[in-house]
Amino acid sequence: MTDIIKTENLTFAYPPDEGKEPVLALQGIDLSITQGSFTVVLGHNGSGKSTLAKHMNAVLLPGGGTVWVDGLDTANEELLIEIRRRVGMVFQNPDNQIVANVVEEDVAFGPENLGIPTPEIQARVSAALKAVGMEEFTLHAPHHLSGGQKQRIAIAGVIAMEPACIVLDESTAMLDPLGRREVLDTVKKLNREKNITIILITHHMDEAAMADRVVVMDGGRVVMDGTPQEILVQVEKLQAIGLAAPHTVELLHGLRQDGFDVPLDALGIQECADVITASFKS
Amino acid sequence: MKPIIRVENLTHTYGVNTPFCRNAVDHVSMEIMEGEFLGIIGHTGSGKSTLIQHLNGLLKPTSGRILLGEEDIWADPKRIRNVRFRVGLVFQYPEYQLFEETVYKDIAFGPKNMGLDEKEIDRRVRSALAFSGLGEELLDKSPFDLSGGQKRRVAIAGVIAMEPEVLILDEPSAGLDPAGRQSMLENIRNYHKEKGTTVVMVSHSMDEVAENVDRIAVLANAGVVMSGTPHQVFSRAQELLDVGLNVPQVTQVAMELKRQGLAIDPAVYTVADLRAALCALRGGIA
């Protein structure tokens, strides 16, 4: 399997305030993301997760170490367009990433910049809108849409560039539960049906359960890395770095202390209820 | 307990005489009790923002009345500013409304508008800062140099400093990470406990509301569809799901356990309660 993104000993520091020592926001990250995978990056505010995300399509360039996107070194300025075409980025605030006044014009913005011929842009725009389930809004004005719909337009704008990977940098943080659900369902579908690599940066623990892989960051380092079943069950460790295990795990954790014979890694509602019922039957 | 705010048959219509005319709040009646911690829940477009902006007179009812104490808040429109001092409203993402050079001045903006003297303003600024969980070393800093979470606390302190009889917070934890969310809610809980004044918290997180409030009002389709203690509300979990709202994870597990045949109260909503219920059940079986 090929790696779409690979970092090697990546470090980065933001320019410090006057008279202060620079603080490393990333302290040596070694990470490989497999093409077609669904990875959730968790961490509290200031853990370095957004800084890491911004290295994945050369919005930020490494202070030290290297980042490769599909084998291309992001520090090479000549490759910039190629890199950004391969890795699309969706940001937190839906209002601040929509460029045009009409939905279809906005989705077309990326392909227009890439110099794609007009007939193909038109085909890509309608395919992208269809992929995010927003085709009926083609001619709408974006500011009349809900937060979740705006984020889906932003995702369509990225898909229209036909990327190999989409990075969602806290794209669900400002949405209500319905909007979050819309966005998560959309990226899950893109991952499954189009084999697009998804990297979802978030601090919502329940979003981690749907991933193939969970990477937890703290203090500019990767501190945990594994499947959701491996990571989300570590109740104390997650709490210690300002995160919280899902309530299902917390419940199972408590029940084990009460002497119940239940596994910890039944993350979903259904699974959790199943193992509890089973423990009563045995 | 007696009501401090009474909403009587409130309707608010946006865009009168345009094709976009619609009722954001439609014939709503409700009471907010003195000293209670009320949670208002509903998703975007359910009318909750419109409702709370009526409680402090930012919006004027199209029809119906808002009573604060015994008085219609619009009885004398010239005194509506007084209502805003008595019913403090913290908007969603309030950190984007900071504007002063220092944290101190920003928090003092409300008390100053009330016409208080310097000494009283100083007392209030310091007390509000403490309630919102910030240290006095921040007072002389520019609010724009603070972290996102700190900014939000300064903005909340700016409303608390008016020492309102009712404090309304719209999504105070939106966008914060788990630790930030928890400490924000703890601060609000403490404020309610120590001040003993009425607190209304608007949220779309069921878990958050369930763990903190005395009473929940559920808004959907421009009206109040349910209200009661968390236990009463979650015992009607299916109706909540039907209007597109979530139910706390624990309640969902309990509902599923009940469905699978365990004798569990499906309306429990905290991990501790469900744990206790399961232990009791096992005790009964053993």
Add this chain to the structure above:
Amino acid sequence: MLKDITLGQYFPGNSLAHKLDPRTKILLTVLYIVTLFCARSFVSYGIVALLLATGVKVSGVAPKALVRGLKPILFIICFTAALNLLYTPGEVLASFWIFKITKEGIFTAFFMVLRITMLIMGTFLLTYTTSPIALTDGLETLLGPLKKAKVPVHELAMIMSIALRFIPTLIEETDKIMSAQKARGADFESGSLMQRAKALVPILVPLFISAFRRADELAVAMECRCYHGDAGRTKLHVLRYQARDYLVLAAYGIVLAAVLTLAHFGL
């Protein structure tokens, strides 16, 4: 409330006027203004009025909407009319105090009012039937040749379309900030002019900070979508003249020639 203001004056529709290429409409508007300034007599004004009426009819825009658009400049119209009426020398018809009303004055005033009204109505017809995007697009293409003279046509068009995109967002934001400061007892409605100006600070500071933050985030988002200026850029919709555009322009050419001829003979 601010939210209730409708921005841009575009009325979506499907008429011939809506379907014309924006460039055609911009050209027509320019030609129309030229015609209007060439008109000297009742006959030529009559022709222009007929043109305008045809335009209104074809566009399907309610004449009421056009008249409503005149309201904000009613004062200017009246003022110009009064000046022309009172200060044009010629055959005196009536006089009082220091004013003299002349026959020429009445004519000039009348034509002046006609000219301004028809000018405004004509340009409104353009904005009523053309979406802001089509308008920007049309202008960018029409002014394209200026790029050779190092005029940043693409950049200006981009700035204009982003501004159009963010106006509703910022209006909503202003509304929210105003409400939030009012909730803290801010008073925007009373006090002296100075006090009122000062009361705007709590709105303007957050608004500007937010606008800058948005600009910053938008710039990064645009870069991420491979924006690198005009070079090698293609378009979703390419403007293409249709047969109807040539026909309308040709027809207009004939009208313009007629008015110019009339003007030549002093009519």
